[in-house]
Amino acid sequence: MNRTGATGQARATEPRPGVQAIKPFRRLWIALSLSSLGHWLSVPALTALAAALTRGEDPATRAQAIAGVLVLMVLPALLLGPLAWPAMARIDRRLAMAAVDGVRFALVLSVALVDAVPWTLAAAFLVAVASLLWTPVTVLSLPGLVPEDRREDARRSALRGAYGAAPVAAVVFALLALAGDALLGSGSRADLPVYAAAVVFLAAAGATFAIGELPARGAYVPGDQRAAAVAPLKLLFQGQGRDQGQGRGRSGRDGDTGQARQTAPDGVPIAGAHAAGAGPAVREPGGAHAATAGPVRGLALAGMVIALTAAAVVAAARLYARDLGGGDAGYGSVLAGLTAGAALGLFLGPRVLAPFSRRRLLGLAVIAAALALVPVALVQNLVVVVFLTGVLGLAAGVAWAVGTRLPEDEGRAFAYLRAVALLTGLIVVAVVPPLAGLIGEHRLTLGDAVYDFGGAGAALLIAAVLAVPAGLVAYRKLDDRAGVPLLPDLSAALRGHTYVPPEEAAARPGVVRDRGVFIAFEGGEGAGKTTQARLAAIWLRDHGYDVVSTHEPGATKIGMRLRAMLLDQETTGLSPRAETLLYAADRADHVANVILPAMERGAIVVSDRYVDSSLAYQGYGRQQDVDAIGRVNAWATGGLVPDLTVLLEVPPETGLGRLASPADRIEAEPHEFHERVRQGFHALAEAHPERYLIVDAGRPQAEISREIQYRIREILPDPVPAGTEDVTSTFPAIKDL
Numbered sequence: 001m002n003r004t005g006a007t008g009q010a011r012a013t014e015p016r017p018g019v020q021a022i023k024p025f026r027r028l029w030i031a032l033s034l035s036s037l038g039h040w041l042s043v044p045a046l047t048a049l050a051a052a053l054t055r056g057e058d059p060a061t062r063a064q065a066i067a068g069v070l071v072l073m074v075l076p077a078l079l080l081g082p083l084a085w086p087a088m089a090r091i092d093r094r095l096a097m098a099a100v101d102g103v104r105f106a107l108v109l110s111v112a113l114v115d116a117v118p119w120t121l122a123a124a125f126l127v128a129v130a131s132l133l134w135t136p137v138t139v140l141s142l143p144g145l146v147p148e149d150r151r152e153d154a155r156r157s158a159l160r161g162a163y164g165a166a167p168v169a170a171v172v173f174a175l176l177a178l179a180g181d182a183l184l185g186s187g188s189r190a191d192l193p194v195y196a197a198a199v200v201f202l203a204a205a206g207a208t209f210a211i212g213e214l215p216a217r218g219a220y221v222p223g224d225q226r227a228a229a230v231a232p233l234k235l236l237f238q239g240q241g242r243d244q245g246q247g248r249g250r251s252g253r254d255g256d257t258g259q260a261r262q263t264a265p266d267g268v269p270i271a272g273a274h275a276a277g278a279g280p281a282v283r284e285p286g287g288a289h290a291a292t293a294g295p296v297r298g299l300a301l302a303g304m305v306i307a308l309t310a311a312a313v314v315a316a317a318r319l320y321a322r323d324l325g326g327g328d329a330g331y332g333s334v335l336a337g338l339t340a341g342a343a344l345g346l347f348l349g350p351r352v353l354a355p356f357s358r359r360r361l362l363g364l365a366v367i368a369a370a371l372a373l374v375p376v377a378l379v380q381n382l383v384v385v386v387f388l389t390g391v392l393g394l395a396a397g398v399a400w401a402v403g404t405r406l407p408e409d410e411g412r413a414f415a416y417l418r419a420v421a422l423l424t425g426l427i428v429v430a431v432v433p434p435l436a437g438l439i440g441e442h443r444l445t446l447g448d449a450v451y452d453f454g455g456a457g458a459a460l461l462i463a464a465v466l467a468v469p470a471g472l473v474a475y476r477k478l479d480d481r482a483g484v485p486l487l488p489d490l491s492a493a494l495r496g497h498t499y500v501p502p503e504e505a506a507a508r509p510g511v512v513r514d515r516g517v518f519i520a521f522e523g524g525e526g527a528g529k530t531t532q533a534r535l536a537a538i539w540l541r542d543h544g545y546d547v548v549s550t551h552e553p554g555a556t557k558i559g560m561r562l563r564a565m566l567l568d569q570e571t572t573g574l575s576p577r578a579e580t581l582l583y584a585a586d587r588a589d590h591v592a593n594v595i596l597p598a599m600e601r602g603a604i605v606v607s608d609r610y611v612d613s614s615l616a617y618q619g620y621g622r623q624q625d626v627d628a629i630g631r632v633n634a635w636a637t638g639g640l641v642p643d644l645t646v647l648l649e650v651p652p653e654t655g656l657g658r659l660a661s662p663a664d665r666i667e668a669e670p671h672e673f674h675e676r677v678r679q680g681f682h683a684l685a686e687a688h689p690e691r692y693l694i695v696d697a698g699r700p701q702a703e704i705s706r707e708i709q710y711r712i713r714e715i716l717p718d719p720v721p722a723g724t725e726d727v728t729s730t731f732p733a734i735k736d737l
């Protein structure tokens with residue numbers, strides 16, 4: 001923590017007003033969030049109504065009614081998801097969504113009035129179909145509402161609205177059930193939450209209508225939203241391995257975005273956080289290729305376990321809460337525990353144990369979710385069950401966030417994980433309630449001890465018995481640090497660094513990590529790297545540090561010759577691999593002859609560009625294998641990773657517009673190239689927020705350098721007294737170099 005009370009990226013965007021300040025976006029956000037709230041509320045409301053309508057019937061009929069509602073609410077995402085995209089591109093989205101939410105209002109209201117199971121089931125299906133439309137509406141509308149450099153923030157904010165509505169809905173449902181019980185007698189008004197869901201949909205329709213400025217149509221390029229519109233069943237049928245094989249070369253359109261996607265409540269992705277590109281910290285040779293069968297199967301198993309545990313809880317919750325004496329309020333509380341835990345897990349996932357292997361973390365989170373299901377099934381106390389489902393949700397949320405960002409899968413991990421999870425979820429919600437009904441209630445007597453258990457608890461236990469070994473196998477298959485003991489690895493990660501087994505450390509004499517500090521400045525052309533690197537160096541020197549300012553390419557004698565070859569417009573036909581190796585050669589020389597000697601004597605090294613430039617330009621920009629480039633560079637540098645990388649972000653047109661001198665070979669690349677580079681840098685930084693500072697470099701130089709000074713102070717050997725930046729920010733801004 002620092003004086004601004006935030007870390008990394010949060011601080012970087014702090015001085016800017018939130019994306020919610022953009023009025024049309026705020027209106028879209030409100031409408032989307034209300035609509036999501038209606039969706040999430042209608043899940044327990046319709047399930048509880050189905051349960052109430054079959055109250056007098058045998059347990060099997062009851063279980064089928066509950067399973068029916070849940071199955072019909074999952075089915076559309078599995079079958080119809082991709083169809084929503086072209087549909088939403090062609091019509092007036094604002095009016096369509098207002099109408100759709102109006103229809104959902106009428107549907108849900110009619111369910112409460114008709115009071116019949118078949119109509120409840122039909123409405124559940126139709127409500128879920130309508131939910132599919134919101135994601136394409138949001139994604140397709142953003143370009144018209146939000147400037148390009150805020151779009152990522154906007155997507156994330158939309159995601160938070162859509163996901164965050166789930167725990168809110170569960171709490172609202174529980175409160176309504178409680179209120180219904182208190183005011184009208186126990187269990188008498190199962191339709192109260194249904195009316196509430198109808199009202200929320202009506203409000204959503206009104207809010208959608210009020211958006212006003214939503215761009216009417218257009219902005220749909222079939223190729224662009226390709227990953228978002230993948231048909232889950234097709235993906236499963238074809239198999240991830242084949243898809244990956246096709247995508248690996250990052251050639252053509254296939255690997256162009258490098259984005260992972262996240263879902264809205266309907267399970268359809270909102271193009272979301274970038275896939276975490278392999279940063280320079282690629283240290284584990286085994287972890288780089290996911291195209292091999294083991295990790296793919298591991299990912300599939302992980303998706304199955306996440307869905308198995310979470311869907312089992314959702315499916316059993318109504319019956320289980322009743323068995324534990326909690327009724328609908330208890331049902332809502334269990335769902336609230338699960339969804340709040342999951343929301344927290346999704347938020348923490350990318351941040352948790354940052355130096356720890358992501359694949360190991362995914363495996364561990366999956367095992368944790370599976371293990372949490374055991375006490376959920378066995379403990380006969382509703383309060384404890386709510387708490388434990390929160391733990392389960394947390395583990396599942398972390399697993400989901402980590403699994404969908406696995407860099408090696410080139411953005412496909414999300415679509416695949418989602419497809420596996422949807423199918424598993426569908427099967428689980430179809431099977432668990434009938435299984436619970438089939439098992440029925442039993443009493444175990446062991447001596448004096450009596451243990452009552454209901455079918456729901458037993459069904460959950462069966463799910464746990466399946467999930468735990470599946471989780472263990474998933475961990476085994478995902479583990480990219482097999483042979484590295486888990487406990488020291490975890491404890492090193494808790495202390496903020498990556499565990500290096502003693503043998504490996506001995507074999508890496510070149511890397512000096514306990515002396516000196518290494519800071520890299522990265523970003524696109526004209527972002528201000530040179531300016532800010534120099535300002536930072538001046539500031540550090542002013543505080544008595546031994547500072548070595550350096551840059552890439554061309555900081556050594558050989559490097560200068562390589563630089564001339566690399567940047568000369570006359571150099572034509574240089575193959576991307578040769579270009580990569582020349583930059584890596586320059587870097588190897590740079591590390592060996594400039595950076596390491598400086599660090600050995602305890603200096604602070606400030607470098608204008610480092611490994612990330614190769615990952616972003618040669619990897620993302622030239623659409624080469626980012627992992628392979630990471631490995632080449634890890635070898636070239638002996639694994640030296642900066643303590644801090646300052647990423648200066650500006651749209652390419654702004655940065656290129658700042659440059660006065662004629663374009664060099666790389667600057668002369670087309671706009672799409674520079675856009676890919678920018679996205680690449682962003683993905684790299686997002687993958688390791690703990691050692692990046694992302695700065696909006698469109699602001700005045702002094703403001704930027706102050707922000708950088710705050711962050712650098714955190715990693716300096718001796719703290720620079722707070723307040724010095726106020727003095728040093730008056731440094732004359734360094735003009736062009």
Ligand SMILES: Nc1ncnc2c1ncn2[C@@H]1O[C@H](COP(=O)(O)OP(=O)(O)O)[C@@H](O)[C@H]1O
Binds near residue numbers: 527699735
């Ligand atoms: N924050 C800023 N706002 C406006 N212009 C800037 C800013 N930072 C740097 N510049 C100017 O932009 C140009 C490129 O800056 P430079 O530091 O050389 O970028 P880079 O090293 O990233 O290519 C220079 O003329 C510099 O004075």
Ligand SMILES: Cc1cn([C@H]2C[C@H](O)[C@@H](COP(=O)(O)OP(=O)(O)O)O2)c(=O)[nH]c1=O
Binds near residue numbers: 526530614617
């Ligand atoms: C270090 C590095 C630079 N580059 C490119 C980016 C720049 O266009 C060029 C470096 O030129 P330079 O004149 O140093 O540009 P800048 O002031 O923007 O840093 O080389 C790579 O493509 N890969 C790399 O690994």
